[in-house]
Amino acid sequence: MLKVIIAIAFVVLSISAYAEGIRNCTSCHKIEKIDKIHNLSCIECHVLKENRNNVYSHEVVIKNPSSFEYVDRQCARCHKSDIERVKNSLHGTLSSAINITRFVWHAQGSYKPIYGIFKTKHLKAIPQPKDKIKNPADLVDDLLRRKCLRCHIQNNSFGTVGTYRAKGCAACHMEYSKFGRYEGMDAIVYGKKGFSKTHRFFRHPKMSSCLSCHNNEFVGSDYVGLFPQDYDKSFRSPIEKSGYFKMRLYGIGQHHLSSDIHFKKGLTCVDCHKKSDVMGDHKLYERELDAIKISCxxxxxxxxxxxxxxxxxxxxxxxxxxxxxxxxxxxxxFNKTLDAHKYHKNVSCSACHSLWQSNHFQLNLYLDKTKNYAMWKNLIYQEDPYLEQFLRKALKNPSIKPTMPDYIDNKLKSGIWYSGWLARRWMPFVLVKDKDGMYRIGRPLFQYRLTYKDENGRIVFDDVNDMAAIVPYSPHTISLYGKSCQQCHNNKFMFEKNALKGSIEELFFQGKVLFGRMVDNKSKVNTLNYKKIRFKKLKCIFR
Amino acid sequence: MLRSAWFRWIAVISALFVVVVVAFKFSLEKKTTIKAVDSCVVCHSNIKTIGKSHPISVFGCATCHGGNRYATDKNVAHKGMVKNPARLEYASKYCAKCHSDVIDRVEKSIMATNKGIIGVLNKKYLGIDSYPSIEEIKELKTDNLTVNYFRKMCAACHINQLQSIFSKQKVRGGGCVDCHGAKEKNNPHTILTTRIPSSNCLKCHNRSNRIGLAYFGQFQSAGYGTPYKHGEFSHVIKGGGRYYLKLHADIHWQKAHLECIDCHTEHGIMGDGYEHKRFEDQVVIQCEDCHSPQFGKPNELAKLLAQTNAKIPLRDGLEIAYTHKDFRPIYNLQKDKNGKILFYRKLDGKPMEMKLMSNKPYHTLDIHKKLSCQACHSEWMPSCYGCHVANFKNKKQFDWLLHKPTKGAFREFSSFNRFSHPTLGVGWKGKIMPFAPGCQSFVTVYSNGIKPEKQFYRLFFASWDPHTTQLKSRSCTDCHFNPTTLGLGRGSLHIKDNKIIFSPVYNSRLSGLPIDFPLDAFVNIEGKQLQGVSIKTERAFNKKEINSIVSAYSCILCHGSYSDKVYKDFKKSKRLFLEGKTPCSK
Known part of the structure; x- marks a missing residue:
């Protein structure tokens, strides 16, 4: 009898202790304080108001209160205007990526912001993918939802080394480790995946947070000096001292090129890109370059x-x-009197001072709804963590259905988007005269080509190639000297197009120039004055 | 009088005799075409021809294949028979009945010995100067890294390779027929020919850095197989598994559709009886052999070659060209009595007019007399940067010499590949030549487990003719102010405080490579050569050369044409400039 009583007493005690423990999360989770400002108890953030009185299990605990589904209730009391701002910023809507891509794919008549990821005051939500595919343009929403929009601040599924991040505010304001594991004081969570590196908020986001999206083809990792390697498995190199290949970052191996001088000196992304750049200013922008307020x-x-x-x-x-x-x-x-500066008033700084640029020619896309996996056995690293995981499985078990997630509604949908480039280069470039009259480096973003094979193995679209755009941009590969004069003045991609005919190089910068026009008048560039001034500089080495 | 009458009679009778004999012979020959000499054709009746120069009617089968030509029973007939008498070990018995001189040469040629490949590997991996032939290393029991690597990764391409180990589309080897064999529809027997199609050469000469693809305007791409056509990868390199980007083909192919053998003479390919160490020593043909040719009366060899070719006429009184090196005949380049020079294509005998090297200033001025033709006229050079070799000592891989899996497996990985205006350097003849990485090996040796037993690297640059010749040469700026051409690698050049400075782009150390210079840098701005060469006399530009090349750009800016008078006597122009006596130096 006594035994039973003791047992019951023990059970009751332990249950009540557990319930009590939930109330005092910190009795188990010896976790670090989020920061100095947010002097709140755990449940104030991690449990919704209506659940706060019956916190008896982890079920009511929300892992990330800053995720957009909770943010209006959990953070808005103090940060209402900021939340509004972010939700309408390019980071929140990705309207530039969506509308420009839809425009290039002929799905809409202009690249003016019409659609965003979610419905906002000024933007419609990106349409559902069409069921009946008649034109290539019918596939653009499917592409965006299942390939491009993996990188938006309300999605963090399918990470890989370097791309682990949280949703919502924490996407930027919390730091994730390279491998996405918790490394803080809480012994219970320590080493577990799916948690931030530490339970800390950072007023100034860490560079790793920015780079978890702004990598590979895009501005961001070029600042560090990273340039993605080619997809084919024969490019997995080098072999390190440990005997393994060098670790892949952002889903692909990385060459290390000369990094930006600001990075070398220790500046991070947020040193230049302040709140108005990153979190928006309540205005709609057609493209990132317009939203960015900082200039050199x-x-x-x-x-x-x-x-x-x-x-x-x-x-x-x-x-x-x-x-x-x-x-x-x-x-x-800035020294106005330098020759290079004197005569280049309408050339953007980065056009000359960028040492290299990340150019990726021809994005060949292949939507395949059949189980033709063997074709891709050498190309499983396509900078897409989901595809990498999927192909690994599918190559072992070819009977599994071809599905890929829609990153907006998080459903698995039929068909796989495969991709491949024509070539990736860091030296060739063209100049584009932007709509504001400034000369900037132009890059293909992207020269899409589309192949679509339906469920029955029928090729519906066979290498459709009228969807190419060249856009001006600022490479973040600034160096003290940058480019030498003749790289522009004798640029074959701008001025010797005839010589490229019949060669693949002809296609490198082919496409519709958005926001400006291509520079192709050599006589305007190679003036007598240029020669004179250049000569003045060169003759001192003539011995 | 009487004597001369007798003489006449004798002449008439002997003439008649000759006619009768010839007629008889001729009729006999006609008969034998109907009735075969060997009884082999009783069974092998589907073999109708093996090429015009070896009619079955004359040679039968057993002359080449051995066996019993009179038997009709398979076992008896096939006794002592050789399936492929063109393999070098049999060729010296069968083919040598007529072609003994050629067989002798081929056996010693670089195509048969592969000495160059083995020797360069030896130099690179072991640091020794040893150029053994395939036959010599076949016997070698102690396999060092070089030999093992060669056996596993290189030896598949070898003219005496066993044909039967390849799948049907990729057959290589087989001795003489590796080159001289052609396949015909509905004919089970290989056709023997001297009109060798380039597809035969391309069976082997098609790797990433190699000439065969470049000549036809193909550059091995990074393996994307894009664009996708009909739902499949496109631009597949013959043989499969690799893909190309379409670039400008060599002008000789674009304009005239010249095949490999149109330039490459029989001595260049089959050797001259000496055992050369490297292919450069064996190759005979040079640009000037055709474009500023020397002519002479056709010799016996030329006549023989023209006769076996059978498409190219070699009429009396014509002169043919001879190579500058070794004075070998180029029977398809002929000059008639009026001085008209015609070049005949070997495959179809089509004549075309030869364009001689012009006397324009760019060819005659001595400012560029050190340049090889290739330095200016090659449009692009395929370059494969970084070859990461993993050697698994305890794993097995197919040995192409023993034809079975043996211990020691290799895998190769690459850093990046590029096509670009060629890097230049000083070639082995002392002339400025195009250079490319060849090869930049980072070797990791594994014995047990993932921990490497040892790691080392050997970085080499090598000169060669990329076979991407164009009529229009590269521009002045392309050499005089282009760091890649100078051998500095990709980056940008600047003049600062009277000095040339260079900012490189590639960061090897952070990319995970154990070197402190950019992977694509042959030399640094101080003129220090950073990567090795496999021929002693080759080198990168030194500091003085880099300075003078770059400084000449200050002239080129305004004086952009060779016909500009400042180049007529450049030394004088330079002196006047430095003395302040020219308009631009005032």
Whole structure:
């Protein structure tokens, strides 16, 4: 009898202790404080208001209160305007990617913002993919939803080394480790996947958070100096001292090229890209370049511009920049009198000062709804973590159905989007005259080609290729000297197009130039004046 | 008088005799075409011809194949028979009845010995100067890294390779027929020919850095197989599994559809009886042999070659060209009495007019006298950067010499590949030649488990003719202010404080390579050569050369044409400039 009583007492005690423990999360989770400002108890964030009185299990605990489904209830009390801002920013809507791609695919008449990821005040939600496919344009929403929009701040499924992140605010404001494992003080969660590196909020997002999306073909990892290797398995190199291949980052091996001088000096993304750049300013933008407010002149000064006091502070004759890490830098100032600067008023700084650019020619897309997996056995690393996992399985077990997730409604849908490039290069480039009159580096983004095979193995679209766009951009590969004069003045991709005829190089920069026009008048560039000034510089080495 | 009458009679009678004999012989020959000499054809009646130069009616079967020509019983007939008498070990018995001189040469030629490949591997991996032939390493029992690597990765391409080990579409080897064999529809027997189609050459000469593809305008791509056509990969390199990008083909192919053998003479291919160490030593043909030719009366060999070719007429009184190296006949380049020079295609005998090297200033001025033709006229060079070799000592891989799996397996991985205007350097003849990585090996040896037993690297650049010749040469800027051409690698050149500075792009160390210079840098701006060469006399540009090449760009800016008078006597122009006596130096 006594035994029974003791047993019952033990059970009751332990249940009540457990219930009590839930109330005091920290008795199990010896977790670090989120930051100095958010002086809140665990349940204030992690449990919704209506559940706070009966917290008896982990079921009512929400892992990430900053995710967009909870953010309006959990964070809005203080951050209402910021949440509004982010949700309408390019980061929140991805309207530039959606509308430009839809325009290039002839699904809409202009690249003006019409659609966003979610419905907002000014934008419609991206349409559901069409059931009946008649034109290539009918597939663009499917492509966007299942391939491109994997990178948006409300999606974090299917990560790989370097791309693990959270949803919502935490996507940027929390740091994830390379392998997506928790490395903080909480022994229970330690080493588990699907958690941030530590339970810490960062006012200034870490670079790894930015790079978890802004990588590979896009501006971001070029700042670090990374350039993605080719897909084919014969390019998995080098072999390291350990005997393994060098670790793949962002789904693919990476070459390391010369990194941006600002990175070398220790600046991170958020040192330049402030809140208005990143979290929007309630306005709609056609493209990222317009949404970005920072310019080189804000720190370095320009032709008629003094450095912006928001970024640098003047101390005597020098300008001091304070990075978010608290380090002070002396900012060298723009020298108007240099020949290179004197004559290039309408050339953007990055056009010359970028040492290289990430150019990826011809994005060949192949939507296959059949089980033809063997074809891709050498090409399983396509910078797409889901596809990599799927192909690994499918090559072992070819009977599984070809499905790929829709990153907007998170359903698995039939068909796989495979991709391949024509070539990836870091040296060739063209200049594009932007709509504001500035010359910028142009890059293909992208030169789409489409093949579509339906469930019955019928080729519906066979290499459709009228969907190519060249857009101006700013490579983040700034170096002190940058390009040499003749790289533009004697650029064969701009001025010797006839010589390229019949060669694959002819296709490298073929496409419709958005936001500007291609530069192709050599006589305007190679003037007598250019030769004279160039000669002045060169003759000193003539001995 | 009487004597001359007798003489006349004798002449008439002997003439008659000759006619009768010839007529008899001729009729006999006609008969034998109906009735075969060997009884082999009783069973093998589907073999009608093996090529015009070896009519079955004359040779029968057993002359080449051995066996018993009179028997009709299979076992008796096949006794001592050789299936492929063209394999080098049999050729010296069967083919040598007529072609003894050629067989002798072929056996010693680079195609049969592969000495160059083995020797360069030896130099690279073991640091020794040893160029053994395939036959010599076949016997070798102690397999070092070089020999093993060659056996597993290289030896498949070898003219005496066993044909039966290949799948039907990829047959290589077989001795003489590797080159001289052609397949005909509905004929089970290989046709023997001297009009060798380039597809035979391409069976082997098609690897990433190799010439066969480039000549036809193919550059091995990074394996994407794009664009997708009809739901499949497109631009497949023959043989499968690899893909190409379409670039400009060599002008000789684009304009004239010249096949490999149109330039490459029989001595260049089959050797001259000496055992050469490397292919450069054996190859005879050079650009100037055709484009500034030297002519002479056709010799016996030329006549024989023209006769076996049977498409190219070699009329009396014509002169043919001879090569500058070794004075070998080029029987398909002929000059008639009026001085008209015609080049005949070997495959179909089509004549075409030969364009001689012009006397324009760009060819005659001595500012560029050190340049080889290839340095300017090659449009692109296929370059494969970084070859990461994994050697698994305890795993087995097919040995192409023993024809069975043996211990020691290899896998190769690449860093990146590019086509671009060729890097230049000083070639083995002392002339400026195109260079490309050849090869940049990073070797990892595994014995047990994943921990490497040892790791080492050997980086080499090598000169060669990429076979991407174009009529129009590259532009002045392409060499004089292009760091890739100078051998510095990809990046940008600047002039700062009277010095040339170079900012490289590739960061090898952070890319995981154990080297402190960019992978594509042959030399640094200080003129220090960073990567090795396999021929001693080859080298990158030194500091002085880099400086003078780049500094010449200051002239080129305005004086952009060879006919510009400053180049007539450049030394003088330079002196005047430095003395401040030219308009631009004032």
């Amino acid at each position: 002149a804000d720190c370095h000064g320009g032709y008629n511009k003094k450095p912006n006091s928001r970024f640098v502070r003047r101390v005597g004759d020098v300008y001091i920049f304070k990075s978010v890490n608290g380090k002070n830098y002396k900012v060298s100032q």
